[in-house]
Amino acid sequence: MADTATPNPTDSPAEHVPSDDGQEVQQAERQDDGQELDADALRAELKVARDQAARYRVKARETTEALKTAKTPEEYQAVADRAAELETELQRERLARKYSLPDALAERISGTDDHAREADAKTLAELFHSRTGGMGRGGLDPSVTPAPSDPGELAASIPRARR
Known part of the structure; x- marks a missing residue:
């Protein structure tokens, strides 16, 4: 040493x-003498x-x-997937309310992003609201009495005002 x-x-x-x-x-430090x-x-x-x-x-x-x-990556991914699923479901509900669609049709709204789901909701709303009631297809109302075809009857149906 x-x-x-x-x-x-x-x-x-x-x-x-x-x-x-x-x-x-x-x-x-130790002193010089090793003490x-x-x-x-x-x-x-x-x-x-x-x-x-x-x-x-x-x-x-x-x-x-x-x-x-700490969460594992798999647990984190499962939570992130569930959050995305809930956001999609919420948007479907909002679109159904916006376009007056019943709940059965709200579940059928599909699309990969917000714009595609909105376009699908518009299409469903047009189809749902364009259907007719129980009135028939000719556009005629069966409760209305038909106009007479005889000219004499037609002239008699015109009201005459007294002056």
Whole structure:
């Protein structure tokens, strides 16, 4: 051990070493004659070591808690898929209300994006609202009495006003 350099008494009695939190910690050196550090220096080193150990324990505890609550990619994807499904269902309901469609037709609205679903809802609304009631297909109303074809009857049906 003759090749290691021994510190000179003119050197500084303490060495500055940065700690994890950015503060400088003084580490006492051993004296030239191989004597142990004094009690105050040992206490200071012990305090620094305990502070570092406490920080590491807190970090380990926080990491353990974070890992316990962490979701796997599969769980995250399942939640994201469910959210997308609920958004699509909500948009179908809104489109059905907007175009006055019954619930049975609201479920049939399809499309890959918002614009496609809206176009499909418009088409369904046109088909649903264009259907006729129970009136027949000729456009004639059966409750109306037909106009007479005889000119005499037609002239008699014209009201005459007295002046």
